[in-house]
Amino acid sequence: MIYNPRLIAIVLYMIFYLNISYAQPKDLNYYLPQIEYDSSIPTPEEFLGYQIGEWHISHDQLVAYCKELARLSDRIALKEIGRTHENRPLLNLIYTTPENHKNLEALRKQHLKLCDAEISKSLDLNKTPLVLYQGYSIHGNEASGSNAAMLNAYYLAAGESKAIKSLLEKSIVIIDPCYNPDGLNRFATWVNMHKNANVIGDENDREFSEEWPGGRTNHYWFDLNRDWLLLVHPESRARIKNFHHWKPNVLTDHHEMGKNSTFFFQPGVPSRTNPNTPQKNQDLTEDIAQYHMKYLDAIGSEYFMKKRYDDFYYGKGSTYPDANGAIGILFEQASTRGHKQETDNGMREFSFAIRNQVATSLSTQEACLNMMTVLKEYQRDFYLNVKKEAADNPTKGYIFYDDDKTKMSSFINKLGQHQILYQKTTADFAKEQITYPSGSYYIPLDQKDYKLVKTIFEKVSTFRDSIFYDVSAWTLPLAYDLSYSEITSSDKLKISTKKNQFLRTNLIDKTYQKLYAERSDTLVYSDDNNMVVKPKIAILVGDGISAYYTGAMWHTVDKRYGLPITKIDIHQFKNSKRLNKYNTLIMASGRYNELDSTSVAEMKDWIQNGGKLICEGTALRWAAKKGLVDLSFKKRMVKDPKTGKMKAMSTASSRNAQVIGGAIFATEMNLDHPLTEGYTDTFYPSFKKGTHFLEEPTKADIKVILRYTENPSLSGYVSNKNLDMIKGSPALVMQKQGKGKVICFVDNPVFRGYWYGGFRLFMNAIFL
Numbered sequence: 033m034i035y036n037p038r039l040i041a042i043v044l045y046m047i048f049y050l051n052i053s054y055a056q057p058k059d060l061n062y063y064l065p066q067i068e069y070d071s072s073i074p075t076p077e078e079f080l081g082y083q084i085g086e087w088h089i090s091h092d093q094l095v096a097y098c099k100e101l102a103r104l105s106d107r108i109a110l111k112e113i114g115r116t117h118e119n120r121p122l123l124n125l126i127y128t129t130p131e132n133h134k135n136l137e138a139l140r141k142q143h144l145k146l147c148d149a150e151i152s153k154s155l156d157l158n159k160t161p162l163v164l165y166q167g168y169s170i171h172g173n174e175a176s177g178s179n180a181a182m183l184n185a186y187y188l189a190a191g192e193s194k195a196i197k198s199l200l201e202k203s204i205v206i207i208d209p210c211y212n213p214d215g216l217n218r219f220a221t222w223v224n225m226h227k228n229a230n231v232i233g234d235e236n237d238r239e240f241s242e243e244w245p246g247g248r249t250n251h252y253w254f255d256l257n258r259d260w261l262l263l264v265h266p267e268s269r270a271r272i273k274n275f276h277h278w279k280p281n282v283l284t285d286h287h288e289m290g291k292n293s294t295f296f297f298q299p300g301v302p303s304r305t306n307p308n309t310p311q312k313n314q315d316l317t318e319d320i321a322q323y324h325m326k327y328l329d330a331i332g333s334e335y336f337m338k339k340r341y342d343d344f345y346y347g348k349g350s351t352y353p354d355a356n357g358a359i360g361i362l363f364e365q366a367s368t369r370g371h372k373q374e375t376d377n378g379m380r381e382f383s384f385a386i387r388n389q390v391a392t393s394l395s396t397q398e399a400c401l402n403m404m405t406v407l408k409e410y411q412r413d414f415y416l417n418v419k420k421e422a423a424d425n426p427t428k429g430y431i432f433y434d435d436d437k438t439k440m441s442s443f444i445n446k447l448g449q450h451q452i453l454y455q456k457t458t459a460d461f462a463k464e465q466i467t468y469p470s471g472s473y474y475i476p477l478d479q480k481d482y483k484l485v486k487t488i489f490e491k492v493s494t495f496r497d498s499i500f501y502d503v504s505a506w507t508l509p510l511a512y513d514l515s516y517s518e519i520t521s522s523d524k525l526k527i528s529t530k531k532n533q534f535l536r537t538n539l540i541d542k543t544y545q546k547l548y549a550e551r552s553d554t555l556v557y558s559d560d561n562n563m564v565v566k567p568k569i570a571i572l573v574g575d576g577i578s579a580y581y582t583g584a585m586w587h588t589v590d591k592r593y594g595l596p597i598t599k600i601d602i603h604q605f606k607n608s609k610r611l612n613k614y615n616t617l618i619m620a621s622g623r624y625n626e627l628d629s630t631s632v633a634e635m636k637d638w639i640q641n642g643g644k645l646i647c648e649g650t651a652l653r654w655a656a657k658k659g660l661v662d663l664s665f666k667k668r669m670v671k672d673p674k675t676g677k678m679k680a681m682s683t684a685s686s687r688n689a690q691v692i693g694g695a696i697f698a699t700e701m702n703l704d705h706p707l708t709e710g711y712t713d714t715f716y717p718s719f720k721k722g723t724h725f726l727e728e729p730t731k732a733d734i735k736v737i738l739r740y741t742e743n744p745s746l747s748g749y750v751s752n753k754n755l756d757m758i759k760g761s762p763a764l765v766m767q768k769q770g771k772g773k774v775i776c777f778v779d780n781p782v783f784r785g786y787w788y789g790g791f792r793l794f795m796n797a798i799f800l
């Protein structure tokens with residue numbers, strides 16, 4: 033071996049140099065209180081070889097550390113509750129004392145009695161454990177949560193304080209260290225691969241400009257924090273099954289927001305709380321907030337509450353628990369996105385963001401310890417109260433039926449996952465010109481899941497506020513386009529006496545996949561010519577295109593129907609002759625600025641020669657502007673504050689009352705058109721997000737297939753101005769061009785992958 037002192041000197045210098053130029057790694061006591069810790073439990077730093085906050089942990093590292101903690105600590109039971117699309121494990125670290133672990137199942141059952149109105153009154157609350165569920169980073173690029181979860185996991189495993197021991201004695205604390213492993217891992221790879229040795233925090237660095245689609249979403253580019261009610265994804269299905277297994281008293285949901293903010297915790301804006309959520313829930317949330325304030329004050333961090341964020345849509349992690357006797361709490365930490373970033377509040381390091389998440393994890397634990405009795409009473413009373421509410425409600429339940437067995441079982445499967453009970457009718461029943469045959473399903477409101485049943489079935493048209501952070505309607509039977517009616521006490525309905533639990537099945541996707549796999553091999557289309565059409569599908573993805581909307585379409589075609597689909601990146605599409613490999617091209621909402629005149633000309637040729645272009649939402653605007661389809665959009669005239677003259681405003685750009693955040697509208701379907709094959713009635717509920725309204729087409733070769741009715745509002749918030757624009761306008765049109773065609777969906781037919789009623793319409797468009 034050659035011994036070279038000069039080389040060694042250089043290496044030593046570099047090691048020294050690199051060390052001092054990194055952002056200084058923090059001590060463990062920067063994050064955690066200085067109490068005694070069990071030295072046989074490795075700190076995250078001892079396990080990883082670096083301190084939390086220095087690098088973004090990958091999901092594999094997180095899993096490995098959780099396993100090590102569970103191996104060494106008798107306070108922990110580690111449970112894999114499911115797997116993600118990318119086959120990553122979804123973990124629960126279940127903490128309680130070693131003595132309690134010996135009776136864990138008995139303790140869980142004892143806890144569940146709080147939710148049973150028949151027996152909960154006689155329950156000894158002192159012998160009933162509280163369940164706290166702490167969850168992190170459902171948006172993968174809001175990574176301070178999952179990194180903080182590692183420290184929380186260590187703290188509860190190794191901490192020797194009286195408070196920890198008392199908490200574990202009286203309760204079961206479940207840490208769900210990462211709600212979205214696929215997104216977290218994608219993001220960690222991005223920021224770690226761009227980290228400078230000299231961490232600079234300049235917002236222009238590529239570290240802070242994630243490549244499309246970014247780490248926020250799951251594998252199919254869905255926002256998992258909208259899926260708690262819809263249950264389209266394995267992450268959500270596992271989580272909700274687990275939720276009902278434990279029925280926690282408190283569930284937390286740690287997020288990040290814009291970098292220039294501080295720290296938010298619920299309660300949110302009072303007028304934007306879902307009216308189905310009890311006021312007591314909000315009061316207790318505010319009592320718990322006193323602990324967050326205390327902990328954040330102690331470390332000098334700023335915060336706010338009752339502003340900006342709502343508590344409205346039950347498909348979110350902090351709101352779903354509110355319909356289930358629990359307290360859901362949203363936390364939002366100003367993001368550093370990468371390892372360090374300049375913000376309006378000065379230079380902020382990733383470690384700072386993590387520290388606030390740790391502080392509010394610990395404050396929640398202290399709140400649970402000190403408010404134990406009142407939280408248990410709240411849960412018990414919630415279920416006693418829903419019994420009363422059900423008795424007082426003039427609506428007694430809902431009846432539904434559909435001839436489409438696959439659709440029915442998919443719907444039933446969804447209700448079953450939420451543990452909703454049903455009864456069956458024993459005689460034919462007619463209401464609102466619909467005949468429900470004997471054996472139809474009846475969902476009584478008088479059940480534990482009263483609030484969930486209500487929110488899933490009710491149509492909502494009155495609102496306390498006109499501004500929505502997200503959708504304002506999610507009426508599931510409308511999403512499934514099912515016949516359903518509200519049942520009141522005056523309805524003479526004959527039903528079975530027993531309330532049954534739906535069995536969870538997994539047959540659905542397979543049934544449909546088989547159906548379409550057969551169809552794709554044999555389909556004969558005979559509109560003009562008898563030809564066998566096997567779809568060769570491509571979808572444009574990438575910069576400027578909605579990842580959510582393309583993701584929903586990718587998921588529908590690939591996962592639900594099991595058909596091949598090619599995702600062409602918009603950067604790769606330019607000047608290519610690739611289109612000829614496909615007969616169907618899908619363009620979801622997006623700007624499509626990347627496509628130049630050559631690409632547009634190629635697309636036109638391709639359509640003339642038999643290609644089929646399917647456009648949705650804002651992609652329609654692009655297609656119309658480029659002359660790919662002869663459509664125009666309605667313009668809203670507004671007064672220009674500067675000139676005083678009227679001018680056209682194309683869309684509502686900000687969060688205001690003119691936004692359609694998501695609502696449901698009635699359309700009338702043209703059943704004679706081949707695009708509507710398989711639909712049996714003209715009524716079709718369409719989910720609308722955004723303010724795009726088509727003018728009546730002037731060209732004779734354009735067929736209107738869906739049209740909003742004259743009184744279209746079914747459920748959700750819409751301003752009167754928007755409603756006037758929607759009325760009677762086209763919602764789905766098709767134009768033939770040469771041998772090809774352009775199909776235009778004003779609304780996304782497969783919104784969030786759950787708009788079941790539109791699946792067939794979308795697939796018909798592909799197969800047409």
Ligand SMILES: [Zn+2]
Nearest residue numbers: 171174287288
């Ligand atoms: Zn978030």
